[in-house]
Amino acid sequence: MRLLNVPKDLIGDDRLSHVLSASERLTCAASVEEVVAVLRDTARAAVGAEGIAVVIENEGRCSYVAEDAVSPLWQGQSFLIDHCVSGWTMRHGETVAIRDVWLDPRIPQDAYAPTFVRSLVMVPIGRPVPFSALGAYWPDVRDHDPDTIKLLESLARLATIAIENARLTQARNRGAALRTTQNRILELAVEVTTLNVTLDAIVREVEALSTSGFVGSIVLLDEDMYHVEHCAGPSLPDAYTDALKAIAVAPFQGYQSALMAVADIMIDPRWSEFRDLAVGHGLLVCWSVPIRSAQGALLGAFVLYHRELREPLPADIEIINFVAHTVGLIVHRARTDSAIRISESRLRLAVDHADVGFWDVDLVHDTLVWPSQTKAMFGISANVKVTLQDFYDGLHPEDRDATIDAFLAAAYPERRALYEVDYRTVGREDGIVRWIAAKGRGVFNAAGVCLRVTGTAIEITARKAAEEELRELNDTLERRIVQAIAEREEVQQTLRQSQKMEAMGQLTGGVAHDFNNLLTPIVGTLDLLLRRGVGGDREQRLISGAMQSAERAKTLVQRLLAFARRQPLQTVPVDVAKLLSDMGDLVARTAGPKIKVVVDAPENLPAAIADQNQLEMAVLNLSVNARDAMIGGGTLCISAGTVLVGDGHRSKLPKGEYLCLTVADTGTGMDAATLGRAVEPFFSTKGVGRDWSGSFDGAWAGITIERCSHDSEFARFRDESGAVVAAQHDRASSGFAHCRGVRAAIDARDRAAGRR
Structure with missing residues (x-):
């Protein structure tokens, strides 16, 4: 590698450090692209310009590939080489320093007008023939300092040397790259993937290796050799590859030769009918090599296109021949495998779409073949191996004998019966019972020996269930x-x-x-x-x-x-156990000496949200009614406790744990008619002349039941008739839950005052 030396006449310049930095980076550059990147990053600071641009000549046009400027210049644009100052610099190999761009005829004024540029210095890169240029731009009219011009020329020389070094390195690496590409193509040939993916990958590998920049394509012909069946060309325009599939193969007759090189599609008579198609997509040169199978049958061609007129390089021909031979083997194998897959796919689709599983019992080797669909009918995973014993073991005990007899009849030479039977299976892994409809026949040799029994199986569980449901519907x-x-x-x-x-x-x-x-x-x-x-x-x-x-x-x-919902209740947290305990003496005095009063309420009961006065009056009225029902005396029991309510309970409450308040007596009780009206407002069983006491003799008259959240716990109060009132208690709260609960309006008239 040649060393990059900075001219000594620049020593002492304040911008020398930038040039030295560029020199170090250019020494490590391994490609033209890396050289361009270094110039873009360092040139502006080195010369003190407001903008720089790197230009590369490409097929007669100047392409602005990189820039660093205070405002956008022309990056990504290209101009004819004869219509821009960078093209003039490359054509003449000279540095151009322009004091005022508005006055220089070499400047394309339309391109420069939108920019800030008023003066510039443009230096060529490359030798002996420049192929690139480096431009520096300023926003004012100025006479350019000779040192600035020298700095730019030094950067250009450094870039030229760096590019030469990079090309030497690339040349040494090409042999290794060629071997790597060949190995990669061989790897692609044995990979399990689709043919299109494999061929596209091969073309990309070859294109990446090319030094001339050709565009590759693999063209395959259909079986009648008349139309293009496939065209792998990842870098070709889609419109071009689509058009190839719609035309006859006339232009490909030359593929019979070892190498067909069309140096210029514009004038080659073999492309007369398709010249406009190729040239319209910028394709000017075409080289092709036939692709043949191992048996010598023509399968297609490996085609290389180029967008400029040039001859194929020896390195290109070497890789072309290698690829054509390898692709022939790949395509032949792929077509053979495809034919097998298509045949299998047709059978599989027919079976799958019909929800049919097949089975094959080899009686000679005592083997059983089940696809995954048939295994699923016996509750067996797809990857589990099966034997004939799995078939026997999977039969439902009630259907085993009849199913085996039908199978033996199909395999018996004297009968050769049709195996057609419905049976149940018990899944080996999931235990699910399924109904199966199986049908098959035996295969016999010339001597009458049954070699195998094959057939199909269909799961009919849903059909059997529908039949059973229909029978049940008719019965019920x-x-x-x-x-x-x-x-x-x-x-x-x-x-x-x-x-x-x-x-x-x-x-x-x-x-x-x-x-x-x-x-x-x-x-x-x-x-x-x-x-x-x-x-x-x-x-x-x-x-x-x-x-x-x-x-x-x-x-x-x-x-x-309150009964009419016009009087608000004063609801507060009520300790039900304490309330009942405190009311014990009052209820005992009210009931009289003939009635034994028992209060049973654990202290750890949850609280209820209720109107305490109304709740007390309700309990008192129930007690008075119980007393009146026990004329000869008896026992009155007031109890509270938690109960579990399940689905279908007569209270129709959500299932869960509830608080139940019960008032029970040993009185005369109620018949069915009375029980049905026990909770009606103003209903009474007391005779004429009896003191009605103003109470709503139905124990819960005037009490409204309102449901709260299902996520909460409720206190539930029940009399002997089963009437229910619910109030909420939040299990997670340390205090009392606030929600709508008991609403009551129950009266107990003062008898003594009424007698005055």
């Missing part, structure tokens, strides 16, 4: 009709009950509202009389009793309004 049709009618009647009854409750609520609310208006002056008057002490002691007692009755009436109004 009457029962399902009765059930549907019952469900409809239940829905209608629920709707009627809802409408009745809505009407009753509206009526009750209206009456309670008017009654409340009447009570207001009465309560106010009685309160005034009490405060002023009107009358004597007896009168004051009467006024006090009247006041208590008025307050009771006011409480009754509030309950009626």
